[in-house]
Amino acid sequence: HIGVNLGPIAVLGEAHFIRAFDGVKNDFVTRIAAYGEANVLLSPGVNGKVAFDYFDPKNGNPTAKRLRIGLEPTITEYMQLRVFYEVMRPRNFADPLFGLNPNQDLVTLELHMMF
Numbered sequence: 001h002i003g004v005n006l007g008p009i010a011v012l013g014e015a016h017f018i019r020a021f022d023g024v025k026n027d028f029v030t031r032i033a034a035y036g037e038a039n040v041l042l043s044p045g046v047n048g049k050v051a052f053d054y055f056d057p058k059n060g061n062p063t064a065k066r067l068r069i070g071l072e073p074t075i076t077e078y079m080q081l082r083v084f085y086e087v088m089r090p091r092n093f094a095d096p097l098f099g100l101n102p103n104q105d106l107v108t109l110e111l112h113m114m115f
Helices: none
Strands: 002-006 009-022 027-043 046-056 064-076 079-089 092-095 099-102 106-113
Touching: none
Parallel strands: none
Antiparallel strands: 002 009, 009 027, 027 046, 046 064, 064 079, 079 106, 092 099
16 A cells, blocks of 8 residues: 655555466466555545556456546535546456456446545
8 A cells, every 4th residue: 555645636556466266277376456546636625536446367357447537526524425437448347256247437426424
């Protein structure tokens, strides 16, 4: 995990190396999962965010990637709205738990309430 503040910009990142048994290869493989984000304070109470997720299963399937771009306005001290556009790649990702997952780009709207 790493994080850096540069004035109104905050950059965060993390990477994980996951050692897992691959039944097809009958051997252990090291999978890579990573996340990074940059947050920019656009004005008081409004945060802009760009985030990137990466997963390489190391089993012959393509890597999974997600790019999120959005705004996080703080409505009150304890309530935040999040609006994001998410770009998912590849379009068809073979999820090891759920099978073929047709990745679609998404527009998400979230309401976070902190208690």
